Amino acid sequence: MAHKTLIIILFLNVFFVFPIENPLSKSNHNIETTASVSNSAVADFVVSTPQELTNALAAITAGGNIFIREGNYVFTSRISISKSGTSSNLISILPHPDNTGRAKLDFSSMAENSSNRAITLSGSYWHIKGIDIFGAGDNGMFIGGSNNLIEFCTFSECKDSGLQIGSGGSNNTILNCDSFNNADSSIENADGFACKLDAGTGNKFIGCRAWQNLDDGWDGYLRPADNITTTHENCWAFRNGYLKNGTIGGGDGNGFKTGGSDDKLLKHNAIYKNCIAAGNVFDGFDHNSNRGDVTLYNCSAYSNGRNINFSSTNIANSLTIKNTISISGVSGGDSYSATTTNITNNSWQNGLVANASDFVSLDMTLLTAPRKADGSLPDIDFMKLVPDSDLIDKGVDVGLAFNGAAPDLGAFESVALGMDDFVVEQGVFNYPNPFSTETHVVFHTKETSKIGVSIYNLMGVNVFNIAEKTYPAGKNSILLDRNKLASGNYLLVIKGRDHQRNSKLITIQ
Structure with missing residues (x-):
């Protein structure tokens, strides 16, 4: 059996620490009752019109929730949010639990102008979930506050970046969001996401x-x-540099622009884990004079102008690339320049050659498949390895979950089953994660197997168990209820007869 204390220390550095207040659950839609759980003096609001939303934003206080009903909300002026919650009492905008559709905030009647951002969030400790922001005259959302969680939202057809973080905004988490078809009238600006x-x-x-x-x-x-x-982490950038009608615009057209600055001296340290860059007009992963430290772990780059481009001009401080695939760059070979490099176990090294036969599919249209009901990414075959690919087990352990003797190359871990082994779907033990009420633990078995699940806190104390049970061959799912766990980070351990896997688990209240 693995030494639990050592495993916990290993995962501590990658845990996402972010306590969230979210009173909704599938079994309790009584909004007034849930509001009184945390603070009987806190009022919640249900809104169904733009004016009601505006009024609720003016009246809401720390710990309160705004439940927005599905429908189209047309705004003729921007929304400015300056008040803040606290680390233990967030302010939340959430889908009403009775919704069967989504709420769309339509700002398309506003003129294109740098002052016409749809939502400006200068406050901190907000949780905004499940809304579509459309047609802003500038950014769809601009975040200048800190410690906010923006979850399962979309930003489309805005005249500048769909979501931008600036004005010192720090420690914000953008979770399971989509940004697409953003373009300005000059046909040279507007990103999907910008932390710049x-x-x-x-x-x-x-x-x-x-x-x-x-x-x-x-x-x-x-x-x-x-x-x-x-x-x-687990982010996909594809076909950027194109307009909505499919023609090439005048923008830069990079998937992930890691940095850059006017004086070519500034450092933007960028970390990419299990990310995909595909079909972007220019670079998949782009240097652009970034002087910082850049890390790529288990990433996949396909059919970009250049898949990975770190030039020898205005050189980066360090570049680490491991377990990454680069295939079918359009405009030439990749470049990996930096003052210090640590580039090992990639698809172009150790005698490996990646080609189309290594993958189940290279159809980029799969990348726009609908998200799951909880907002997580869809399960698709794009750039998943076929069972006999020589890219399987050719990676090196970088602290990410893997199956088999060693990590596979690329963003997706293959399902390689032994007689009594179990594996975890796409290398992720549970979804959603973070979760507030319940999460699904998904695994596959080749044969009928006995499986048990345990949860440990960061001190190595066993706080919760699911009794061992026999599961049939194939795909299995365990519904894990929060069971009154406090908000925070835990270690999930799933055990079979001869096998054990460990992963981070994050609960949010």
Whole structure:
């Protein structure tokens, strides 16, 4: 059996620490009752018109919730949010539990102008979930506050970046959001997501997609911020640089622009884990004079102008690339220049050659498949390895979950089953994660197997168990209820007869 204390120390550095207040659950739609759980003096609001939403935003206090009903909300002026919640009492905008559709906030009647951002969030400790922001005269959302969670939202057809973080905004998490078809009238600007210019540090993008934005999928250009760190996990950037009608625009057309600055001196430290860059007009992963430290773990780059481009001009401080696939770059070979490099176990090394036969599919249209009901990314075959690919088990352990003797190359871990082994779907033990009420633990078995699940806190104390049970061959799912666990980070351990897997588990209240 693995030594639990050592495993916990290993995962501590990658845990996402973000306590969230979310009173909704599938079994309880009584809004008045849930509001009194945390603070009997806190009022909740149900809104169904633009004016009701505006009034609720003016009246809401820390710990309160705004439940927005499905429908089209037309706005003729921007929404400015300056008040803040607290770390233990967030302010939330959430879908009403009775919704069968989504709420669309339509700002398309506003003129294209830098002052016409749809939502400006200068406050901190907000949780905004499940809304579509459309047609803003500038950014769909601009975040200058800190410690906010933006979840399962979309940003489309805005005249500047769909979602931008700036004005010192730090430690924000953008979770399971999509940004697409953003373009300005000059046909040279508008990214999907942008953590740039004067942004703060510690911002994270998890499970997000950016496609067919005029400029870049993600833009990290700095002015004047310096030496900040931004993390991207399980994010997909594809076909950026194209307009909605499919023609090429005048923007840069990068998937992930890691940094850059006017004086070519500023450092944007960028971390990419299990990310995909595909079909972008220019670079998949782009240097652009970034002087910081850039890390790519288990990423996939396909059919970009250049898949990975770190030039020898205005060189990066360090570049680490491991377990990554680069295939079918359109405009030439990749470049990997930096003052210090650590580039090992990739598809172009150790005698490996990646080609189309390694993958179940290279159809980029799969990347726009609908998300799951909980907002998580769809299960697709794009760039998944076929069972006999020589890219399987050719990686090196970088702290991400893997099956088999060693990690596979690329963004998706293959399902390689032994007689009594179990594996985890796409290398992720549970979804959603973070979760507030319940989560699904998904695994596959080749034969009928006995499986047990345990949860440990970060001190190594066993706090919860699901008794061992026999599961049939094939795909299985365990519904894991929160069971009164406090908000925070835990270690999930799933055990079979001869096998054990461990992963991070995050509960939010």
